[in-house]
Amino acid sequence: xxxxxxxxxxxxxxxxxxxxxxxxxxxxxxxxxxxxxxxxxxxxxxxxxxxxxxxxxxxxxxxxxxxxxxxxxxxxxxxxxxxxxxxxxxxxxxxxxxxxxxxxxxxxxxxxxxxxxxxxxxxxxxxxxxxxxxxxxxxxxxxxxxxxxxxxxxxxxxxxxxxxxxxxxxxxxxxxxxxxxxxxxxxxxxxxxxxxxxxxxxxxxxxxxxxxxxxxxxxxxxxxxxxxxxxxxxxxxxxxxxxxxxxxxxxxxxxxxxxxxxxxxxxxxxxxxxxxxxxxxxxxxxxxxxxxxxxxxxxxxxxxxxxxxxxxxxxx
Numbered sequence: 146x147x148x149x150x151x152x153x154x155x156x157x158x159x160x161x162x163x164x165x166x167x168x169x170x171x172x173x174x175x176x177x178x179x180x181x182x183x184x185x186x187x188x189x190x191x192x193x194x195x196x197x198x199x200x201x202x203x204x205x206x207x208x209x210x211x212x213x214x215x216x217x218x219x220x221x222x223x224x225x226x227x228x229x230x231x232x233x234x235x236x237x238x239x240x241x242x243x244x245x246x247x248x249x250x251x252x253x254x255x256x257x258x259x260x261x262x263x264x265x266x267x268x269x270x271x272x273x274x275x276x277x278x279x280x281x282x283x284x285x286x287x288x289x290x291x292x293x294x295x296x297x298x299x300x301x302x303x304x305x306x307x308x309x310x311x312x313x314x315x316x317x318x319x320x321x322x323x324x325x326x327x328x329x330x331x332x333x334x335x336x337x338x339x340x341x342x343x344x345x346x347x348x349x350x351x352x353x354x355x356x357x358x359x360x361x362x363x364x365x366x367x368x369x370x371x372x373x374x375x376x377x378x379x380x381x382x383x384x385x386x387x388x389x390x391x392x393x394x395x396x397x398x399x400x401x402x403x404x405x406x407x408x409x410x411x412x413x414x415x416x417x418x419x420x421x422x423x424x425x426x427x428x429x430x431x432x433x434x435x436x437x438x439x440x441x442x443x444x445x446x447x448x449x450x451x452x453x454x455x456x457x458x459x460x461x
Contacts, residue, residue, distance in 0.1 A: 146311055148304065149186050150426045150434070150454040151179060152318040152419050155264040156447035157222040157326075157357070162364045163444035173268075175438030175451045180269035182437075182453040183276075188315035190232055191278040192239075192303060192425070193262060194418040195319045196285035201257035204331060204343045209291040210248065210299055212240045213256035213280040222260045222357070224267055229258065232277040239279055239306050246302040256280060257346075261415075265319050276315070285320060285415040286328055287342070294398040296417040300424025308428055318422035320415025322382040322448030323441075325375035327363045328411045360446075368444040375410040377441040382409075382448040385416060389452070390434045394424050412446075429456040 153176070156162065200219055202211070213229070214236045220226035243250045262280055263273035281303070284290055307314040331342045348356070367374045388396060397420050405413040426432050434454035442449050
């Protein structure tokens, strides 16, 4: 059966971050194109790779990869609260298949996801409940991080599972591209911040508001070119996109997450999700990947990209 990839950047500043009306309109148009491509593909199942931002996963137990058997959106940054339409039986089957394939993934019956999973679906369809899904968390924010090789191998194993289901499966990735949000490091954080990184579940409204205000302030500094935040790097982003389009995914194996953080910012390793999604598609052979939108939006702290890819020789 046919396989495809839908990938898009997310940003907490999409709703009220600083940019021009022209950029906002172009982003909206890009998501409309993505939605049209998704509807034309008409998936039976979406398998989504995405990160978390210390909202659902913490240093008390931080897996590299986790498959959600059940999942709930926490509703940060004006996204909706509620249960995701997880295909629980298929999620369990996928988890077992990955373990048998040598991928030691965790499993969650109570996964909590943030805007990193749901925002792009709400921008496309007004709801994250459009299609049955399997959420796969990739640790992109809490070092030590999984390697790019490991993300590729995860994706390929997911792709083999999907190809055997007989379903039309859409792989999705959200995150990146280059961006440098004010994410604290557990190594250097003060004790109160360190405690939040270890177990910051169920923050008060005041705590969440203060955190969001820090991100908004960072967006202003990014727009002003303040040296405390790396600028979104359009050249780095476009090189990454070109490598995805070229299909030579093994070339990512030599890339380190430390190098990505240095060049593409503290949020740069979220591109692990994109590598995993395209690796999943690659099991069906060569693919064609279209870049539908890209803009380096400094005030949103986001290298904003949207892509859709399909196998050149889709399965019958």
